[in-house]
Amino acid sequence: MDDVRTTMASISALLSALCEKIRGLAAPGTDMELRRVSMACILIAMHNLRSTRRTMKTRKSMTPISALQFVDDEGRRRRLGGGLRACVTKVRHRTTGKTFAMKTLYPLPHQGLDDAAIYNLRVLREASFMAACRGHPSFVCLHGVCMKPNTDQQYCLLMEQAGPSLYEATLYRRLHGTAFREHQVRRMMRQVLSWAKAMHDLGIVHRNIVAENVLVGFSSFTVKIGGFGQATCTSETDVPCNVAVRDEAPELLLRGRGASESELLDSWSIGCLMGKLLTNRTLFEIEANDRDNTARAQLCRIFNVLGVPGKRAMQEMKARNFELAKQVREWRARRSSVGKTNNYRLRQLVPPEVLSDDGFKVLRGLLMCNPKKRLTAGAALQLPWFADNDKSPAAGISQQVSGPVS
Template sequence: MVPTPPKRPAPDQEPGAADANKRPRHNAPASPRSIAEFELFEVLGEGAEGVVRRGRDRRTGKNVALKWIFGDGPGGHGHPDRRALAMEAGCLHACRGHPSIIGIHDVAADPKTGDVHLVLELVCGGLTLRESMWKPLSEDVVREMMRQLISAARKIHDAGFIHRDMKPENVLVCPLGALKVCDFGSATRQEPAGKPHEAHPVGTLQYNSPELLDGNWCYGPAVDMWGLGCVMAELLTAETLFDLETREEMLDEMSKLRDQMASASAAGKLDPECLAHLSEAGRDVLTGLLAFRPDERLTAAEALEKPWFKNFKSHWIGL
């Protein structure tokens, strides 16, 4: 029988969220370096908000990744959204040193065009978790990967932020299997109890939590945990849990998922045969991450204390 996670206080009633406004503010460096101090090479990736290129720091000789944040001028040049830029850089700065979060070195600007670059850690290989997912993975491999991702989420949440776009495309895979959460372009600070976030779509539809899809703007770190639950299901099956295109379709499938969990059947759309190898302890984590109500969903700290992680010796993995 699939265990039902116990109810807890709503995320906005937890001490961490209630004290979010008391945490120190982490901002982008006050004086950006000049982009002329870096050599720019090939494009590594491109998204809706910017382009990432391989580069080299002329001053130190270190290889880096430079994320050019699109501005509002012709061709994307010009000053980007400074508030969003400061948020992304601030979140990365607050999480510096965590082994499962991409590192930030500097911010670089072009005084002629207004272009701004985040100078980031360069991950050798550069494949995303999405690009590495071509078959269902064993429980031991999924457990190690989820341990790293949930540990990263715990660091982000403890620092007072929410990533808001946890998905395989935003995880980089190192050659020996270590994972790095990246692309903090949707990140935001946690709000105090009862204070809503700005009412606009965030993240990626297929990884949005029920409360986001339902228009509840007083959300918290639980939205990241739902996204990680979707990632865990995907690692186990090599299939997207909610491969849908509209908010209405998503909410309908989530309601089915909730009902199936309540009746102790297989989790959502997942084929029971695909989960036949998953232990009861693993199912406990999966159902806890995919709890429909955010106040019933596992926090990162709670998830890492589950027997599935506590009774397993961590080790690096190769994909």
């Protein structure tokens, strides 16, 4: 056990050093040649991460970087998914015939299209976190970093090809007017919380656990996590979190001190994911006549369901957006003046016929506005709801997600 803890500590330390170097190289004015040399050093350090994990009986080493070309079965690239920041394509190695998922990042809005160095640093940062988590069966496996086809300087990520995302599953079931049942959600949440705990033990915070980044494995129908583009270390400070406002925890919306590197952000995201699977809708959803995606509007939606937090909860959030924190205090005062201090409506959105009392304790614990009272992944797994050891961790999930795949 001591050897495992020592290994975990060394992984966290190396990962923190890598992130610090990447942040420094991305700063304006950094010499281009220095960037290129340092990127080579980062690649070597990533292999050291993989070698460290290999002492814990992990899978074989990563594929070395090289300029490879990939084609699908029809000789064309097939898009598997993507969003505003990246595109994932199904590819097949022309020589070996193996299929992979190739992730290509999009340039940032403020980034020049010809600044390959900044682009590559973003790729290497995400690859570093994937390398640190490599070997755990619940994480999408990174096979290597390779050159983008038809380029000679831009990198992309070569990963295992997993199944469809839970976003596709919920979309499919929404179209058919159904949602996942409680026992199915419990199986998935057990896996999600387990790999969240494993990730937090390494000092890693994912910060973007949403349905689009949770995939279903083909072989044993296990739930896998990908999308480490927003991940950070607990030792980093004030690393920007560029996720959608609807996915941010209250303390992050208030720019709380230390919030951006707290593992409790993942607890909040997992609670939102659990609610979405149970109800087939976003718990803090934008109303039809509300197109305001500001932090203030999102806090209104959260407090409309969970109630406006009290003075102690606001202190625990350590808000640095003082103007928004002042507005929250005013909301609380107005509600107190009309006798509506407690407008907790989460149980109305997730009624007992959808989720049992034991399950609701998990959901409520993950969606606490006060971060100090919010459940960690490890604490959530100890609750009675998970005492029933469901067989076949994700049995039945494959039937639920097979519909939207074309």
